[in-house]
Amino acid sequence: MQDSNLDRASFSSYRNHLVFYLNGKRFVIKDEAASMTLAEWLRQCQSKVGTKIVCNEGDCGACSVLLGKVDASGSKLQYRAIDSCIAFLFQLDRTHVVTVEGLSVDGMLSPIQDAMVQCHGSQCGFCTPGFVTTMHGMVEASQALDDASLRYGLSGNLCRCTGYLQIIQSGKSIDSSKVAKLSEAYPDEPMLRDFATVGDGSISISTATHAIVVPSTIEEAARFRAAHPEATIVSGATDYGVLHNHGRMKANDLLCLSGIQGLSEISVKDESLVIGALATWIDIEQVVKTTLPEYHKILIRFGSPQIRQMGTIGGNIASGSPIADSVPMHMVLDSEIELISVRGTRRVAMRDFYLGYRQTAMQPDELISSIHTRLPKSNERLKLYKISKRCDMDISTLTFAIWAKVDGGTIRDSRIAVGGVGPTVMRMKKSEQLLIGKPWSEETFRLVGQIARDEVSPWTDVRGSAAYRSALTENLLVKCFHDFSE
Amino acid sequence: MTSIGKSLPHDSAIGHVTGTAAYIDDMTPLAGELFVDFVGSPVAAGRLLGINAQEALAMAGVVAILTHRDLPGHERLFGPIFRDEPFLVEDEISYIGQPIVIVAAINRRIAQTALKSIKVECEATTSVLQIEDAISKGSFLGPRRKIERGDVETAFASAPHVIKGVLKTNGQEQFYFESQACIAIPGEGGAMRVISSTQNPTETQAVVAEALGIGLHQVVCECKRMGGGFGERRRSQRSRP
Numbered sequence: 016m017q018d019s020n021l022d023r024a025s026f027s028s029y030r031n032h033l034v035f036y037l038n039g040k041r042f043v044i045k046d047e048a049a050s051m052t053l054a055e056w057l058r059q060c061q062s063k064v065g066t067k068i069v070c071n072e073g074d075c076g077a078c079s080v081l082l083g084k085v086d087a088s089g090s091k092l093q094y095r096a097i098d099s100c101i102a103f104l105f106q107l108d109r110t111h112v113v114t115v116e117g118l119s120v121d122g123m124l125s126p127i128q129d130a131m132v133q134c135h136g137s138q139c140g141f142c143t144p145g146f147v148t149t150m151h152g153m154v155e156a157s158q159a160l161d162d163a164s165l166r167y168g169l170s171g172n173l174c175r176c177t178g179y180l181q182i183i184q185s186g187k188s189i190d191s192s193k194v195a196k197l198s199e200a201y202p203d204e205p206m207l208r209d210f211a212t213v214g215d216g217s218i219s220i221s222t223a224t225h226a227i228v229v230p231s232t233i234e235e236a237a238r239f240r241a242a243h244p245e246a247t248i249v250s251g252a253t254d255y256g257v258l259h260n261h262g263r264m265k266a267n268d269l270l271c272l273s274g275i276q277g278l279s280e281i282s283v284k285d286e287s288l289v290i291g292a293l294a295t296w297i298d299i300e301q302v303v304k305t306t307l308p309e310y311h312k313i314l315i316r317f318g319s320p321q322i323r324q325m326g327t328i329g330g331n332i333a334s335g336s337p338i339a340d341s342v343p344m345h346m347v348l349d350s351e352i353e354l355i356s357v358r359g360t361r362r363v364a365m366r367d368f369y370l371g372y373r374q375t376a377m378q379p380d381e382l383i384s385s386i387h388t389r390l391p392k393s394n395e396r397l398k399l400y401k402i403s404k405r406c407d408m409d410i411s412t413l414t415f416a417i418w419a420k421v422d423g424g425t426i427r428d429s430r431i432a433v434g435g436v437g438p439t440v441m442r443m444k445k446s447e448q449l450l451i452g453k454p455w456s457e458e459t460f461r462l463v464g465q466i467a468r469d470e471v472s473p474w475t476d477v478r479g480s481a482a483y484r485s486a487l488t489e490n491l492l493v494k495c496f497h498d499f500s501e
Numbered sequence: 502m503t504s505i506g507k508s509l510p511h512d513s514a515i516g517h518v519t520g521t522a523a524y525i526d527d528m529t530p531l532a533g534e535l536f537v538d539f540v541g542s543p544v545a546a547g548r549l550l551g552i553n554a555q556e557a558l559a560m561a562g563v564v565a566i567l568t569h570r571d572l573p574g575h576e577r578l579f580g581p582i583f584r585d586e587p588f589l590v591e592d593e594i595s596y597i598g599q600p601i602v603i604v605a606a607i608n609r610r611i612a613q614t615a616l617k618s619i620k621v622e623c624e625a626t627t628s629v630l631q632i633e634d635a636i637s638k639g640s641f642l643g644p645r646r647k648i649e650r651g652d653v654e655t656a657f658a659s660a661p662h663v664i665k666g667v668l669k670t671n672g673q674e675q676f677y678f679e680s681q682a683c684i685a686i687p688g689e690g691g692a693m694r695v696i697s698s699t700q701n702p703t704e705t706q707a708v709v710a711e712a713l714g715i716g717l718h719q720v721v722c723e724c725k726r727m728g729g730g731f732g733e734r735r736r737s738q739r740s741r742p
Binding site for chain 1: 508510511513514515516517518519520521522523524526527529613675676677678679680726727728729730731
């Protein structure tokens with residue numbers, strides 16, 4: 016057995032196992048299984064083969080299961096659909112997983128399952144368990160089962176037989192009030208009591224090749240990070256999971272942040288939006304719906320509901336992808352990133368954060384703790400765009416953000432950020448300068464658009480040619496003028 | 502005839518919505534079951550020069566490594582209408598991922614580790630990927646065929662109107678949700694029971710018999726259900742996904 020780099024002595028007081036429930040049954044995991052994906056474990060170790068693996072990268076939703084987490088009040092389990100193919104057991108401590116097998120109690124179909132039967136919602140049937148569990152998740156989240164809501168809620172589930180109309184019809188035929196909540200079949204109380212007994216302390220599990228540490232406080236996380244800067248950091252695992260399944264992650268020590276409490280808060284105070292690094296996209300989406308509707312518009316097309324349930328803002332920003340969907344807005348609103356380490360905290364401006372392709376200004380001992388953004392004032396305008404081949408659940412070909420301060424028909428200040436046209440999301444300094452002092456007119460934006468297309472140096476890949484991306488950059492400047500005027 | 506005029510639920514609907522409808526990979530593994538995968542060609546066109554599987558052969562848990570030389574049947578080629586495709590590459594390579602070496606191991610993880618260690622030496626030649634290139638190079642699949650009736654030339658020459666055009670489509674092969682999968686269970690006297698997610702059990706039966714050099718009566722192919730097919734599973738499957 017190869018010994019891990021983990022300094023066991025200093026983390027030996029940590030709990031050495033995970034505790035979670037599957038369809039009401041308790042499991043304790045203290046070995047290699049901790050680093051399996053939930054979908055693999057369900058299928059290979061528990062014979063729960065109703066959960067299907069298709070894309071194995073969180074794109075199709077066939078592996079959707081319900082993850083019950085203790086809610087903020089601590090008094091109940093809150094169930095939401097997630098993609099089990101890119102969720103790992105090490106993220107599941109003190110949760111309850113419900114699979115499609117756990118939805119029909121005593122052999123009786125749930126009203127959702129029955130509707131899918133009666134309305135011909137299944138054809139080949141391979142995607143069906145995923146759709147059924149996701150719809151249960153919608154009911155758990157008190158989402159209406161109307162046309163618009165179903166199209167949003169099911170945007171993370173693909174049906175290759177294209178039976179969407181029948182699936183939506185199934186959803187619309189359901190009387191949500193008749194759908195039993197999961198807490199009826201699986202009472203919260205005994206599980207919550209068990210979780211309290213287990214305790215919310217940090218966890219450390221050793222496998223043959225590596226260690227997995229799940230700290231419960233940011234201080235513990237920073238301490239581990241300082242001692243093991245080479246460890247891979249994981250929070251929602253929506254990026255890690257894809258790389259892992261493609262065999263592109265070596266068996267490294269893992270620092271999993273999902274157990275840290277108090278780092279997922281989102282607050283709007285004094286015209287400022289503060290988002291904890293572990294806030295999930297689904298929660299951010301709710302908060303910004305009214306305070307920053309432009310951001311909301313982008314976020315509902317970011318991954319799928321299942322991905323947004325797990326993915327965190329800290330992960331998206333730290334991964335440093337040039338097409339990270341959240342970055343352009345934070346770039347033009349001049350957000351600041353708060354970093355924490357055993358040495359203390361510091362703030363880095365978003366514009367200084369990215370040094371190169373997937374390279375950031377984070378030191379090897381630092382972690383992101385929060386993102387601070389000043390909300391636009393009434394004379395400040397903001398537009399965001401995401402261009403992708405598909406509307407929902409697609410990787411961006413190009414992302415674009417523009418912020419402008421306008422007084423009396425003249426542009427006083429501006430910031431433009433474009434993603435997908437270089438190694439990082441880039442600020443368009445030349446174009447920004449050109450806008451300043453100019454009248455707010457189509458002519459101005461047409462002129463600056465022509466300059467902007469030469470300011471980017473995009474590449475050609477499967478999502479679009481360099482020429483297409485240059486043209487998009489120019490056209491979006493003109494488009495934003497018209498969209499602003501609406 | 503109680504079903505006439507009624508929209509009845511799918512036969513497997515209850516199995517689908519409860520997750521109990523079993524597809525190939527959902528079936529309980531048999532004792533001693535091996536996981537089989539293959540090494541595909543790294544090039545789209547070329548020649549196979551050599552295979553080095555020494556490292557894989559020495560791995561614990563690797564049970565068999567097979568190439569075209571190990572095929573017991575006398576048939577080397579197969580195909581739904583024209584037999585023009587080798588079961589396993591012998592010499593010429595005609596598409597990327599074309600199966601070359603088969604690995605059988607006690608589990609999926611070992612099979613995949615073994616695959617990665619196998620070195621396939623190929624000489625890459627220029628691939629012909631566009632129809633125009635294929636026509637100019639005379640690179641056709643099988644002989645050229647025409648569908649004609651009567652005196653075509655005269656008919657065109659005397660036609661009041663001749664309409665010419667070129668149609669280009671960006672057609673792609675479709676995909677389906679359940680990956681291609683199959684369980685092969687050896688039986689008595691060399692017989693083989695094949696459980697496959699195929700739309701063409703009859704052809705699968707024939708191809709398996711030919712590859713193994715056994716009689717059709719010794720092969721049974723079953724397909725209970727598929728996770729989609731759309732015609733793409735109508736012919737024998739041997740490539741991913």
